[in-house]
Amino acid sequence: MTDCLFCKIKDRTVPAEIVFENDELMAFKDIHPKARVHLLLIPKFHLDSLDDILPAHSELLAKLMLAIPEIAKQQQLQGYRTIINTGAQGGQIIFHLHFHILGGGPLPGFH
Numbered sequence: 001m002t003d004c005l006f007c008k009i010k011d012r013t014v015p016a017e018i019v020f021e022n023d024e025l026m027a028f029k030d031i032h033p034k035a036r037v038h039l040l041l042i043p044k045f046h047l048d049s050l051d052d053i054l055p056a057h058s059e060l061l062a063k064l065m066l067a068i069p070e071i072a073k074q075q076q077l078q079g080y081r082t083i084i085n086t087g088a089q090g091g092q093i094i095f096h097l098h099f100h101i102l103g104g105g106p107l108p109g110f111h
Contacts, residue, residue: 006042006096020071024063027071027101036104037075041067047097050086068101077103 008014010026019039020027030038043060047053053061072080080103085091 004046004096005094006040006098007046010042010044020067020074022067024060025067027067030100034100035081035102035107037077037080037102039071039075039101041071041099041101042096048095049092049097050084052097064099068099071101072103075101075103077101079103079107081107081109 005014009016009028016028016031018026018028020041024044025041026044027039027041030040032038041064043064045060047057068080068082080101083100083102084098085093085100
């Protein structure tokens with residue numbers, strides 16, 4: 001995906017402040033943070049959105065979900081929110097599946 005910003009970050013052709021990485025996943029700081037800590041967790045394998053998930057991706061999804069508390073602990077977050085925006089009407093701007101991890105203090109909004 002040469003036009004995908006997150007693929008370019010994964011390939012290191014666009015800079016980002018990476019906070020976590022393994023063979024399949026990468027997390028980096030959001031350049032427009034909505035909280036004191038605002039990270040984006042992506043699979044290195046390109047999927048446009050949650051709508052593109054197939055049963056064959058279940059292991060990848062499990063790895064993403066298991067990485068979130070690990071990353072939160074590394075960031076010393078006492079609590080955090082995770083968000084997946086799906087589709088343009090769902091607020092998705094970059095069409096590469098990603099999880100927002102927000103924390104670092106009280107978060108307004110949903111209860």
